[in-house]
Amino acid sequence: MVATSMAQIPTNLTFHKLTTQYLPFISINTAYIFNDTRASQQLANAVDNPVTIFLSLNTPFQQYDATPPTSGAAGQIEAASVTSAALNSDLFQYLQLDGLHRSTSFNGTSFMRTRFNDTQYEHVSGGQNIEVFRNETAFYVGTGIGFKSNDLEFAGGILHIVDHPMAPPYSLGNTGTVLGINAIAGIIQASVKGPGPSVLPNIQNASDVTVFAPQNSALKNASIASPQVAGNFVVSGSVLYSTALTAGTSFLTAEKRKLFVTTNASGAIFVNGSRIVESDILTANGVVHVIER
Structure with a gap:
């Protein structure tokens, strides 16, 4: 019609x-x-x-x-x-x-x-x-x-x-809840514990945040609820869509850990050797990529 x-x-x-x-x-x-x-x-x-x-x-x-x-x-x-x-x-x-x-x-x-x-x-x-x-x-x-x-x-x-209404992305916390990405809640919890020795910002309220969230199966025997650990999964101050994650590029996390990006012949993207299994989940303050581990 x-x-x-x-x-x-x-x-x-x-x-x-x-x-x-x-x-x-x-x-x-x-x-x-x-x-x-x-x-x-x-x-x-x-x-x-x-x-x-x-x-x-x-x-x-x-x-x-x-x-x-x-x-x-x-x-x-x-x-x-x-x-x-x-x-x-x-x-x-x-x-x-x-x-x-x-x-x-x-x-x-x-x-x-x-x-x-x-x-x-x-x-x-x-x-x-x-x-x-x-x-x-x-x-x-x-x-x-x-x-x-x-x-x-x-x-x-x-x-x-x-064919369907478009709407702005959820807040980071709502994104984790709605999509069932458990790591996001842990990272948010860690980010509100106060600065201490960590430079992890309060990412729920921060601007321009990229989160590399481990998939749920990777969290069975690990915790990311401490600022020092959670900060390794957050790039603060930059919204890094998959189009920015090209082979050979690198970025610093909130904990000053360097993330190196590689790709393979099929186009899969890896961050420090961990494959991105779901990319470009937009949030109100940036983007989330789900990684293997």
Whole structure:
């Protein structure tokens, strides 16, 4: 239904005309946008400040809209909290990228900076990012959210329609809880014990944090609840997405331990010999990579 009528849509319409006249299947999203002063002005002024925006179909948005908010500030935004105009406004900033980004501009894994930079909820310098992945067989944004129709042009902008609502990442603690990554709780616990001999920051509240979290099976006979141990799994002050983890690079942890990055022929990434088994889990203040040990 979405794809059949796309070719007939003019490309010089304002965002308001495009969505109200031709795209009734995203009308719930756009109704919220038109009620939000900041977002509606940004889209109305797109000719002067070009924008790319991601919006979902009505049905999944309605289901998502009914989801109770998760505890914690980032979790409240993540659940689309329609009871708060301020949180809704921030949510629409997360759906926007500066500039025009057609589907052909995405290749492999890309991390794109959004317009969401409210430091009350997010702590990534310059604004929170989204992940976009595209190859010969797959095209998705975030955690596997697929594209239903892409590259819809309006005056000053590009609209991509996706099959599920997008939302900012959880806080670090909520990420560990929701995804069942036990090491994150231990690292957070260690980071709030006070500076002592450790330089590990309070990573729940810090900005620009990368965590290399051992997978659950690696923790059976080990503990990372001390600052000295936990600090070896944290890079503070840098958000290191997988695109930055190239062979031959190295980084210092909070405990001044050097992490060396290597790769193999199949593209797997290793940090000090430990393979990354799940990469690029975005959080409100950075990114988590799950490692073997």
